[in-house]
Amino acid sequence: MVILKGLIIFNLVYIIYQDLKSREVYWFLLPSLMVLLGYMHYRNVLKIHFITFTVINIGVIITVLGLLYLYTVLLIKKPFFKEVFGLADALYFLALAMAFPTATFVVIFVFSLIFSLLAWLILKHQSEYNSIPLAGYMSAFLLLIFIGNWCANTLNLYLI
Numbered sequence: 001m002v003i004l005k006g007l008i009i010f011n012l013v014y015i016i017y018q019d020l021k022s023r024e025v026y027w028f029l030l031p032s033l034m035v036l037l038g039y040m041h042y043r044n045v046l047k048i049h050f051i052t053f054t055v056i057n058i059g060v061i062i063t064v065l066g067l068l069y070l071y072t073v074l075l076i077k078k079p080f081f082k083e084v085f086g087l088a089d090a091l092y093f094l095a096l097a098m099a100f101p102t103a104t105f106v107v108i109f110v111f112s113l114i115f116s117l118l119a120w121l122i123l124k125h126q127s128e129y130n131s132i133p134l135a136g137y138m139s140a141f142l143l144l145i146f147i148g149n150w151c152a153n154t155l156n157l158y159l160i
Contacts, residue, residue: 005150008036012143019088019136023129030091030135037099044158045101057097057105065090092135096142104157112141 011033018025042050065085072084081087096109116137149155 004036004040005146008033008040008146009143011036012139012146015092015139016136016143019133019139023086023131023133025088025135027088030088030095034091034095034098037095041099041101041158044156049101053101053105054098056102057100058094060102060106060109061090061093061097065093086131086134089134092138096138100157101159104159108142108145112138115141 011029015025015029015033018029038050038054041053045053068085069080072078072080076084078084093109096112097105099105100108116132116134119137119140120132145157149157
């Protein structure tokens with residue numbers, strides 16, 4: 001379990017570093033994070049619950065991305081994946097969808113988006129880019145959640 005946690009921390013830190021530095025993330029980091037987080041989730045719940053939660057979480061992600069896509073195309077009239085939303089962000093969302101039961105996922109997803117917005121508002125003047133490193137900021141939030149949870153060991157993120 002220590003190795004699994006170490007690999008998750010390594011992936012999250014590397015995603016943060018790459019996304020903040022160049023707004024690009026190596027493609028293999030996101031599927032490997034998806035597998036690691038999914039495996040940790042799988043080990044902590046029943047198999048049927050894992051499948052159910054993952055399907056529901058992916059449905060939530062598809063709904064959010066669909067609404068964002070419609071907003072982008074219809075109202076602000078910009079190309080979705082070129083100017084508004086990165087493919088790495090979508091893959092990160094899927095990795096997060098595999099990571100937790102639905103209630104935990106929704107809370108972490110919403111608060112990581114709020115964290116990302118606040119971090120961007122505070123740090124945007126220091127950036128040479130005009131885009132939000134969403135996967136990086138969300139990874140930083142998840143890293144804080146995991147480290148706090150693993151150190152304090154007071155809250156079970158997988159409790160149904």
